[in-house]
Amino acid sequence: MNDRVPEHPLRKYLRPSVKGTGFCPGCGDGTVLQCILRAIDELKMEMDDFVFVSGIGCAAWIISPYFNGDVLHTTHGRPIAFATGIKLNLPEKKVMVISGDGDLTAIGGNHLIHAARRNIEMVVVCVNNGIYGMTGGQVAPTTPRGARTITTPLGNLENAFDIAPMVRAAGASYVARWTTFHPRRLTRSIKRAIGKKGFAFVEAVSQCPVQFGAKTGAGSAVEMFEMFKEKSISVEKASAMKPEELGDRIVVGEFADRDRPELCEEILRLKRGAGRGP
Amino acid sequence: MEESGVRSGRHFMMGNLACAEGAIAAGCRFAAGYPITPASEIAHALAARLPEVGGYFLQTEDEIGAICAAIGASWTGSKVIVPTSGPGISLMLENIGFAVGVETPCVLVNVQRGGPTTGAPTMGLQGDMVQPRRGSHGDYEIIALCPWSPQEMFDLTVRAFNLAEKFRVPVFVMSDAFVGHMREEVVIPEPDQIELVRRKIPETGTDLGRIRVFLDEDVAPMPVFGRGFKSHVTSSCHDEHGNRNLIDPTALDKFIRRLRQKILKHREEIVQVEVDSDKADLALVSYGAVARCAKEAVRAARSRGFDVGYLRVITAWPFPEREIRDLAGRVKRILVLENNSGQYFPYVRAEAAGLAEVEFLGPEVLGQVHGLDYVVGRIEEILK
Numbered sequence: 001m002n003d004r005v006p007e008h009p010l011r012k013y014l015r016p017s018v019k020g021t022g023f024c025p026g027c028g029d030g031t032v033l034q035c036i037l038r039a040i041d042e043l044k045m046e047m048d049d050f051v052f053v054s055g056i057g058c059a060a061w062i063i064s065p066y067f068n069g070d071v072l073h074t075t076h077g078r079p080i081a082f083a084t085g086i087k088l089n090l091p092e093k094k095v096m097v098i099s100g101d102g103d104l105t106a107i108g109g110n111h112l113i114h115a116a117r118r119n120i121e122m123v124v125v126c127v128n129n130g131i132y133g134m135t136g137g138q139v140a141p142t143t144p145r146g147a148r149t150i151t152t153p154l155g156n157l158e159n160a161f162d163i164a165p166m167v168r169a170a171g172a173s174y175v176a177r178w179t180t181f182h183p184r185r186l187t188r189s190i191k192r193a194i195g196k197k198g199f200a201f202v203e204a205v206s207q208c209p210v211q212f213g214a215k216t217g218a219g220s221a222v223e224m225f226e227m228f229k230e231k232s233i234s235v236e237k238a239s240a241m242k243p244e245e246l247g248d249r250i251v252v253g254e255f256a257d258r259d260r261p262e263l264c265e266e267i268l269r270l271k272r273g274a275g276r277g278p
Numbered sequence: 279m280e281e282s283g284v285r286s287g288r289h290f291m292m293g294n295l296a297c298a299e300g301a302i303a304a305g306c307r308f309a310a311g312y313p314i315t316p317a318s319e320i321a322h323a324l325a326a327r328l329p330e331v332g333g334y335f336l337q338t339e340d341e342i343g344a345i346c347a348a349i350g351a352s353w354t355g356s357k358v359i360v361p362t363s364g365p366g367i368s369l370m371l372e373n374i375g376f377a378v379g380v381e382t383p384c385v386l387v388n389v390q391r392g393g394p395t396t397g398a399p400t401m402g403l404q405g406d407m408v409q410p411r412r413g414s415h416g417d418y419e420i421i422a423l424c425p426w427s428p429q430e431m432f433d434l435t436v437r438a439f440n441l442a443e444k445f446r447v448p449v450f451v452m453s454d455a456f457v458g459h460m461r462e463e464v465v466i467p468e469p470d471q472i473e474l475v476r477r478k479i480p481e482t483g484t485d486l487g488r489i490r491v492f493l494d495e496d497v498a499p500m501p502v503f504g505r506g507f508k509s510h511v512t513s514s515c516h517d518e519h520g521n522r523n524l525i526d527p528t529a530l531d532k533f534i535r536r537l538r539q540k541i542l543k544h545r546e547e548i549v550q551v552e553v554d555s556d557k558a559d560l561a562l563v564s565y566g567a568v569a570r571c572a573k574e575a576v577r578a579a580r581s582r583g584f585d586v587g588y589l590r591v592i593t594a595w596p597f598p599e600r601e602i603r604d605l606a607g608r609v610k611r612i613l614v615l616e617n618n619s620g621q622y623f624p625y626v627r628a629e630a631a632g633l634a635e636v637e638f639l640g641p642e643v644l645g646q647v648h649g650l651d652y653v654v655g656r657i658e659e660i661l662k
Contacts, residue, residue: 015508017521047508048506048508051503064510064512064522065512065521068508070503070504070507070508070509070511072350072353073511073512073522074346074513075346075373075376081338081346081350084336084338084347084350085308085336085350085351085352085353085358086354086503088308088336088347089354089355090354090504093504110339110340111339114339270329271329271334273329
């Protein structure tokens, strides 16, 4: 160990056995990983305050095996369902789900909207790269219409999910969207989500140069960064614009921040009513 | 009511309700499920009863959500149950495999109905007997118990929890609409008369890098969440500390073999059968609701002078190999009775091969109980 090289201030949150990550060059997962750990650090919380749950895919690897805490790496699409059982039985812990758009909105879409409807307290960080990365660049429910992928070689005929407004409509207490071009605001929203009593959803639009960039022609990580910068528009500004004016802009900001009855608290009231609660 | 929530005493009770009471008596405090006939009464009862004992029933958006929530809850240290019927199990199977792979105790109740597809929710077939053993992908071992009465819906549910906790594995209670909806006397013992097993959990402060918490053939302690273990639990192939390993075939070999061996090594403790057969010309093999018909047919045939015995399978999986082989060595012929087209039969025939002749007898009409005269008539034909 070289004494002159100071340890990264977030290194303490990673498993000691971790030597590096398996993310592709230019991937946004590292940025999101840092934003999450920075949020935990700035809140002065410990990894033992959390249980982390992930599904399958690139973003699922953000926590498994890197985060040095309780980690459940589950089956494809189901992390929110697993997290629901964990939270109901460990209501004093913060339960955080980190996964990709394919995992959370395609195969796992039903669990996502129902967890938001129940307003069970948990933080869901959805890394949205608009494509299936780990399986080789197939079309996702978030792939822009017309984009060429490995399974839409002639262009995607379907419309893309607008995830954040969908989760807001389903009933979440807190919903925000940023891109990897906005790491400070992304960190701030994750902090806000962790502090929220209720279902908190943070969408992180992220670059995937290896699959999305190469298949759709969006280019390198830097080019995609510039695209995020140019296309991003605040939710406040966007709300005053017509859809045709908005075009393919990326609306970022806080979509919801409200207080609604939270499931674990409601259950506690129910148990007290049954005369058996704590 | 006792703090344990156990409703001790004699009851006239439906099988499905006895199952719910068995879960509560076993210490279950979390259940998740999606409505499905003929299993719904279990969920109805748990939804009312669990809050009384500090627990909760979650009605999920689908059966996949139910099994996943239950597995998540089990990882917090809770005892969990998932009541459903065949189509529900079909949806859950991938994640039942997950529970096997990361060694999660949980109890699944399959109040079986007739299929394929939606079939007849209101009729009790033993339609899913191989599904728990072979339904999920990959190579694995599982435990499945077959109650034949409301009393056993209680007793075997308790036993299912004990086996699940002891071996860190999903355990099935393979009921059917007949047993689930049957009403009979159920005797619920006093709480101190009910044997309860709790999973081993490492001591607080244990460094998981120094002990095995997975893949131990003698069952590793479970590093449950929320106690500072920093557990790494992954469905991917992993070593005994939970570290993912996707590149070494020997790691996969250990992952598969040790998980199977964990059950097979302890099969003597797990496998239960009820035998009433010394040397006999013919033995009836059956389980669940059908075993009641078989036992009555044996009694009737014996009263007419036929030398007939029986074996009731209580633990269907792991397969009672030794017990079937021993039976086949003692008798000349075996008649396997099932309320299906012969799902368990090939396993019995294979095990008895070379020792006894084995044939299958389904009911006259699938979904109806085997008629007494029909079974005795077949016994007479065979032994004539």
